[in-house]
Amino acid sequence: MPPPTAGLGFKPEHFANALSCSAAGMWYEIHAENYMVAGGSRIAMLDSLSSRHPISVHGVGLSLAGSEEPDQVHLQKLKQVVERSDAFLVSEHLAWNRWQGGHFPDLLPFPRTTEALQTMARNIDIAQNTLQRKLLIENPSLYLILETHEWSEPDFLRELVRRTGCGLLVDVNNVYVSSHNIGGDARAYLDQLPAAAIGEIHVAGHVREAHGEIELLIDNHGATICDDVWKLYQHLINRIGARPTLIERDNAIPAFDVLLDEREHAVERMAVLTEPEQCHVHAG
Amino acid sequence: MSTQAEFQSEFTNYLLAERLPIMPPRMQAAMTVYRNTVMRGWIDALAANYPTILKLVGNEWFEAAASEFCRRHHSNTPVLAELGASFPSFIAEFPPAFDLPYLSEVANIDRNWMKSNFAADTASLPVSIFQGLSGDQLMSTRLQLHPATRLVACKHSAVSIWLHNFHNNVDELTIDDSDQDALITRLPEGIVVTPLCMIEFRFLTEIQNSKALGEAAVTALGINPEFPLAATLAKLINLGCFADVSPKPRTQT
Numbered sequence: 301m302p303p304p305t306a307g308l309g310f311k312p313e314h315f316a317n318a319l320s321c322s323a324a325g326m327w328y329e330i331h332a333e334n335y336m337v338a339g340g341s342r343i344a345m346l347d348s349l350s351s352r353h354p355i356s357v358h359g360v361g362l363s364l365a366g367s368e369e370p371d372q373v374h375l376q377k378l379k380q381v382v383e384r385s386d387a388f389l390v391s392e393h394l395a396w397n398r399w400q401g402g403h404f405p406d407l408l409p410f411p412r413t414t415e416a417l418q419t420m421a422r423n424i425d426i427a428q429n430t431l432q433r434k435l436l437i438e439n440p441s442l443y444l445i446l447e448t449h450e451w452s453e454p455d456f457l458r459e460l461v462r463r464t465g466c467g468l469l470v471d472v473n474n475v476y477v478s479s480h481n482i483g484g485d486a487r488a489y490l491d492q493l494p495a496a497a498i499g500e501i502h503v504a505g506h507v508r509e510a511h512g513e514i515e516l517l518i519d520n521h522g523a524t525i526c527d528d529v530w531k532l533y534q535h536l537i538n539r540i541g542a543r544p545t546l547i548e549r550d551n552a553i554p555a556f557d558v559l560l561d562e563r564e565h566a567v568e569r570m571a572v573l574t575e576p577e578q579c580h581v582h583a584g
Numbered sequence: 585m586s587t588q589a590e591f592q593s594e595f596t597n598y599l600l601a602e603r604l605p606i607m608p609p610r611m612q613a614a615m616t617v618y619r620n621t622v623m624r625g626w627i628d629a630l631a632a633n634y635p636t637i638l639k640l641v642g643n644e645w646f647e648a649a650a651s652e653f654c655r656r657h658h659s660n661t662p663v664l665a666e667l668g669a670s671f672p673s674f675i676a677e678f679p680p681a682f683d684l685p686y687l688s689e690v691a692n693i694d695r696n697w698m699k700s701n702f703a704a705d706t707a708s709l710p711v712s713i714f715q716g717l718s719g720d721q722l723m724s725t726r727l728q729l730h731p732a733t734r735l736v737a738c739k740h741s742a743v744s745i746w747l748h749n750f751h752n753n754v755d756e757l758t759i760d761d762s763d764q765d766a767l768i769t770r771l772p773e774g775i776v777v778t779p780l781c782m783i784e785f786r787f788l789t790e791i792q793n794s795k796a797l798g799e800a801a802v803t804a805l806g807i808n809p810e811f812p813l814a815a816t817l818a819k820l821i822n823l824g825c826f827a828d829v830s831p832k833p834r835t836q837t
Binding site for chain 1: 587589591592595596612614615616622625629658660661664701705706731732774
């Protein structure tokens, strides 16, 4: 099997096309929480898909940036999904979504303090020890300006990598959206990330949303990827080389062929890189 | 409480407040995005888990009911398929649904359809299992429901309404209070919802409660001496209702 190049977020409505797709280097990413069920058609679909294509497991519910330790039941379920799909990549977020038993379907911000760094490093250690796998941590899209940060996001991520041995998933669209919403230079941000730790890249679409005088970019995964995001992607891979790259689409999902066309943009950009090692896949 | 925990606590209060307190416009815009995303996530998950309710009441009504539900019942799970377990009982007590008495029961069928869809995999009992058994052996057999088999007690024509919507039937449906319960089973080709009469429901409930086939038959025949035991059993087995027999019935030698 050729090494994974660019992949698509798996959608059950695309199952037949996804399964039979013969594009070289194709892989699929699943949201772990959708497969935390005992059995039935969804699990059968995952079993078929993982027998034919590499699977990346993307968790959205571990709440690693929360002050509480990861929920052990949830972690065990994540381990089952990772093992069942024989995942080649496992990722989670620089965000929280659980608080005192309640759970929110979003990736929430926090002040990047030294205290938060310590708890997040502890939580990543717990998760990696349970999973016996390296986790890639993804930068979230940000909307809220916080005055109490003690660390920049790239420095915070770099320090997490140093302390826990985790890797990074760089969401280029999130960097673009966040730099618009809270300020900062997106290219400079990407340049500060440790290249060797980056194991995966996400690219996605976003929308503009007006709130009175204020215009925010919303990372809705529901639109075509814009040129500026592709330029940022090119900027990143020119420096770090090719990495498994996901076309992330979760809303207003078009036909499979439309996503394949978007995927080609990433494949072509990776193919012309001069670096001898075209695609690094971080095992285990 | 740590500074980080204090931040989470305060942020959670903003997420769940009926309305945001006065704050600087930039912060208000950002908090609105988070609040919208969280509420949208919950409502979309509820809509995915209760598709027949959404079809019956339409978007506007559903969103109003779902928002009210989400404000009162904060989700405790990141697994969206599990979200809204108490939505059927919420609907039963939701004043705008008082003149739709079937709605809560239809929601209960949706809920159990989901449970059936995600239940553990195991082989169904084949019809051939009873071949060669004596009457006594058959009657002492205890059957076990398949993990994907769900029984839902209904009134108010809920099963007919559910099936009518599932099949996108455009004919007018007569709604009465006929006594019909729902059996939900999983076959290789998909989930099947079957109406059960009261006696069939009682018969299956006895089996679910670990009664031997003979005891369940006595209950059913006590209600109606004409109860077609063999035909009912064959129908239920063909629907994939059972998982295993314990102990394995022995054939006559």
